[in-house]
Amino acid sequence: MSAKTMSLFGNTTSNTGGSSLFGNNQQSSNTGGGGSLFGGNNQQSSNTGVGLNPTERTGVITQTENLVRKWDPNSQDTLLQTYLYNAVNAAYAPFYHPTQGEKEDDWERALSEAPALSGPENDGTKMVPVLVRGFKALGDRVEYQANFVNNLRARLHEMNNSLSAIIAAHQERISVSLEERRRQHVALRERTLRLAVKVQVLRNRGYALDAQEEGLRKQLLALSNSVNDPSFVGREDDIWGRMVALRDRARWLEEETKRIGGAGMQTKDGGGEGGGNAGKVPEYVVEKTQKILRDYDGQLRHLGWELEEVRKEFEEWQGVRQGDGGRR
Known part of the structure; x- marks a missing residue:
């Protein structure tokens, strides 16, 4: 069953509907043919919307947010x-x-x-x-490590300057004083020898020494033996050798800290290109530097102890010498 109607502008609309012989419903269709002013028919086009359904759109947004968070x-x-x-x-x-x-x-x-x-x-x-x-946090850590290395370098400079001052003081005061004391010891030994000759002559003549003179003679012999002891000279040479070795090690540590500091600054400048581990100072370098600094501090303390022992021995020797001069 079909019906055709004419529109106001000449369009013909056909409606078809009905049932077949077997009871099937036939689908109705509306067809509109548009006639123009010149009698032509324009076929009406249908627009079909193309897009994503809400589920797919939500999945894309979620994946994008996850990617941004990563x-x-x-x-x-x-x-x-x-x-x-x-x-x-x-x-x-x-x-x-x-x-x-x-x-x-x-x-x-x-x-x-x-x-x-x-x-x-x-x-x-x-x-x-x-x-x-992120790279900013990694760069901040590299900058902190570079500042730490610079602080270590400053401490090494201070220790090197202190060691240089100790060596200079040793050269100016202790070495000169020891040389002067050696000359005085030679003169004192000659005078002691002459005194011993006179004492022996007096003893041969029957004059006996009293307890004070005998004690003085024993002290002079003990002092002469202690000054001529090779271990005393060996200790002096050993102290001098340690001071020179400490100065060489301080120079080597300064060069190592400069090299590590330069590597840290280069890593800081190029940290964005080198990856996550490029700006990290190797742990074995930090551990080795700490161990060297501890050894350095221990050697300086031992050196101070050795200098204190030498000073005490020198003061004792000077006190005995002054006491002997007062008696004469």
């Missing part, structure tokens, strides 16, 4: 993050905890994977994890 250094899910370690006193290690914005599970796992320190120089030290996110 590369955003301010996000907890970023891939630009890792844990580095700081060496702290074992007594204060329990007071360290995850900061705001850190995942406690990741921090605990990093703490369990902390490198173990071995050796007597590392007693009482423990490693605690520190979260680094």
Whole structure:
């Protein structure tokens, strides 16, 4: 069954509807043919909307947000993050905890994977994890390490200057004083020899020495033996050799710190291109520097002790000499 109607402008609309012989419903269709003013028919086009359904659109937005979070250094899910370690006193290690914005599970796992320190120089030290996110945080850590190396270099300069001052003082005062004391000792030994000859002559003539003169003679013999002892000269040479060795080691440490500091500054300038581990000073370099500084400090203390012993022996010898001069 069909019906055709004529529109006002000459368009013909056909409506078809009905059922077939077998009871099937026939689909009705509306066809509109448009006639123009000149009698032509324009076929009406249908527009079909092409796009994503709401489920697919939500999935794309979620994936985009996840991708942004993976590369955003301010996000907890970023891939630009890792844990580095700081060496702290074992007594204060329990007071360290995850900061705001850190995942406690990741921090605990990093703490369990902390490198173990071995050796007597590392007693009482423990490693605690520190979260680094993004290149800026890594650059700040490299800058801190560079400043730390510069501070070590300044300390080495101070120690080198102190050692140079000690060597200069040794050359100006102790060496000159020892040379003068050697000449005085030679003169005193000659006078003692002449005195011993006179005492022997007087003894042969029957004159006996009293207790004070006998004690003075024994003191002079003991003093002469102690001054002529080769171990005294050996100790002096050993002290001088240690001072020279310490000065050479200070010069070597200064060169090493300059090299490490230069490498740290270069890594800071190119940290964005080198990756995550490019700006980190090797741990074995820091440990070796700390060990050398401890040895350096111990040698300086031993040197001060040796100088104090020499000074005491010299004062004792000078006191005995002045006492002998007062008696004469």
